[in-house]
Amino acid sequence: xxxxxxxxxxxxxxxxxxxxxxxxxxxxxxxxxxxxxxxxxxxxxxxxxxxxxxxxxxxxxxxxxxxxxxxxxxxxxxxxxxxxxxxxxxxxxxxxxxxxxxxxxxxxxxxxxxxxxxxxxxxxxxxxxxxxxxxxxxxxxxxxxxxxxxxxxxxxxxxxxxxxxxxxxxxxxxxxxxxxxxxxxxxxxxxxxxxxxxxxxxxxxxxxxxxxxxxxxxxxxxxxxxxxxxxxxxxxxxxxxxxxxxxxxxxxxxxxxxxxxxxxxxxxxxxxxxxxxxxxxxxxxxxxxxxxxxxxxxxxxxxxxxxxxxxxxxxx
Amino acid sequence: xxxxxxxxxxxxxxxxxxxxxxxxxxxxxxxxxxxxxxxxxxxxxxxxxxxxxxxxxxxxxxxxxxxxxxxxxxxxxxxxxxxxxxxxxxxxxxxxxxxxxxxxxxxxxxxxxxxxxxxxxxxxxxxxxxxxxxxxxxxxxxxxxxxxxxxxxxxxxxxxxxxxxxxxxxxxxxxxxx
Numbered sequence: 464x465x466x467x468x469x470x471x472x473x474x475x476x477x478x479x480x481x482x483x484x485x486x487x488x489x490x491x492x493x494x495x496x497x498x499x500x501x502x503x504x505x506x507x508x509x510x511x512x513x514x515x516x517x518x519x520x521x522x523x524x525x526x527x528x529x530x531x532x533x534x535x536x537x538x539x540x541x542x543x544x545x546x547x548x549x550x551x552x553x554x555x556x557x558x559x560x561x562x563x564x565x566x567x568x569x570x571x572x573x574x575x576x577x578x579x580x581x582x583x584x585x586x587x588x589x590x591x592x593x594x595x596x597x598x599x600x601x602x603x604x605x606x607x608x609x610x611x612x613x614x615x616x617x618x619x620x621x622x623x624x625x626x627x628x629x630x631x632x633x634x635x636x637x638x639x640x641x642x643x644x645x646x647x648x649x650x651x652x653x654x655x656x657x658x659x660x661x662x663x664x665x666x667x668x669x670x671x672x673x674x675x676x677x678x679x680x681x682x683x684x685x686x687x688x689x690x691x692x693x694x695x696x697x698x699x700x701x702x703x704x705x706x707x708x709x710x711x712x713x714x715x716x717x718x719x720x721x722x723x724x725x726x727x728x729x730x731x732x733x734x735x736x737x738x739x740x741x742x743x744x745x746x747x748x749x750x751x752x753x754x755x756x757x758x759x760x761x762x763x764x765x766x767x768x769x770x771x772x773x774x775x776x777x778x779x
Numbered sequence: 780x781x782x783x784x785x786x787x788x789x790x791x792x793x794x795x796x797x798x799x800x801x802x803x804x805x806x807x808x809x810x811x812x813x814x815x816x817x818x819x820x821x822x823x824x825x826x827x828x829x830x831x832x833x834x835x836x837x838x839x840x841x842x843x844x845x846x847x848x849x850x851x852x853x854x855x856x857x858x859x860x861x862x863x864x865x866x867x868x869x870x871x872x873x874x875x876x877x878x879x880x881x882x883x884x885x886x887x888x889x890x891x892x893x894x895x896x897x898x899x900x901x902x903x904x905x906x907x908x909x910x911x912x913x914x915x916x917x918x919x920x921x922x923x924x925x926x927x928x929x930x931x932x933x934x935x936x937x938x939x940x941x942x943x944x945x946x947x948x949x950x951x952x953x954x955x956x957x
Contacts (some may be wrong), residue, residue: 473798480790487783487816488858491887494817496888 480575515701527728528748535618542615546608553601563594572662617741618728631664634672634706634773635699641676648685649695658698662706666776667753675746675757679769682742685733686714686767705772713766722761780825780914781891785814786852788828796835804831817888819855822914841918846921849929856930859883869931869956870906873924874898894920904957910950914941917950924954933957
């Protein structure tokens with residue numbers, strides 16, 4: 464009950480003030496809620512943008528995969544007959560060389576006017592140089608063809624769609640055998656530390672997974688080449704659903720540009736002719752085909768850290 | 780300056796001197812007295828009102844601003860009790876002003892022109908608060924600190940040796956809590 468002696472206008476003023484405060488409080492609460500929602504929306508938007516970028520990347524890789532398959536197929540056919548023809552030419556050259564040797568031997572028994580004519584002809588056709596140069600040309604051509612073959616094989620591996628042979632495999636054993644294989648690549652002085660936890664058997668194509676591990680270790684070995692106290696730490700671990708292989712080095716690390724293009728086919732930081740730029744693209748594709756992922760973090764001048772995750776599938 | 784500060788000044792004057800006094804102050808300051816808490820108003824308008832309050836009460840500006848600071852703390856605490864509830868003691872409350880409280884204010888208002896505080900916690904109940912604001916309302920800050928001390932039932936003494944009003948780039952408030 465209000466005091467009857469109090470000014471009714473003052474009572475009304477105080478009541479209105481209360482109402483105003485309540486309205487302002489409501490406005491504040493709503494503003495705070497709006498701010499919170501805005502934060503959530505910004506976060507969701509950022510996630511969507513990241514997913515979109517990732518999807519575009521995946522799409523680009525898928526398109527490149529199709530393209531790679533087509534290119535590999537188109538190159539493979541002429542490559543087969545060029546390789547076969549070169550092998551035949553090599554044999555033909557052998558026959559020609561024997562003939563040339565025979566003619567040279569006959570020359571000794573020829574009359575001087577015939578020798579002069581023969582020498583004139585040999586000189587005119589530059590047959591001495593040709594006989595000497597042909598084997599080198601053949602060798603270089605064969606080496607070139609071998610490189611083309613490797614590139615085509617890489618393209619086919621990148622584009623392959625079938626699962627390949629999968630079996631329950633011990634990934635730790637795979638790591639150990641891969642390390643033995645790359646021993647020559649790992650220069651003396653690089654400390655290689657292994658910390659392998661007991662892992663469940665994982666259904667995978669073990670040679671493909673070994674190929675991924677090998678690629679990463681070889682890259683790590685190259686990156687640590689000129690570093691002080693170089694190391695490569697390899698570890699394996701597991702949780703309820705996945706197994707993880709971690710490969711960490713204190714090598715030269717990667718620039719932002721390299722990180723962004725790491726899994727792109729034909730992207731390489733090596734000099735021309737030293738790398739096809741397909742290693743990490745294939746590695747990424749292999750792990751993706753196995754339902755896992757390949758995470759990488761790197762700091763330029765500090766080192767790189769690859770984490771390979773493979774799911775322990777329920778059909779084990 | 781946010782309208783809520785004007786609202787609290789109005790409440791203080793009406794509570795202590797009545798509505799007529801507030802109407803006279805508004806008239807003398809040439810203000811219509813319509814302030815919404817979330818809106819921003821010219822700082823000069825608040826200073827003109829405070830000047831008229833000083834004249835009406837025949838008190839120096841330092842005293843009026845100090846008293847207003849203490850009262851302002853009570854009113855803001857009544858509107859936003861969570862800040863005090865979440866700080867167990869005066870020291871932690873004062874240290875939460877710059878990040879926690881002003882952080883919340885920033886969620887509600889765009890460009891609220893908040894003062895900045897940085898702290899040196901000397902650990903023996905002695906805290907240095909460095910105040911920076913182009914408004915130079917360090918005396919209001921002192922009043923707010925005293926209001927907070929009352930709320931926490933703590934005794935404080937504030938030394939204010941370095942002051943923006945004497946040419947420094949910040950005010951140094953050395954707060955001793957007992």
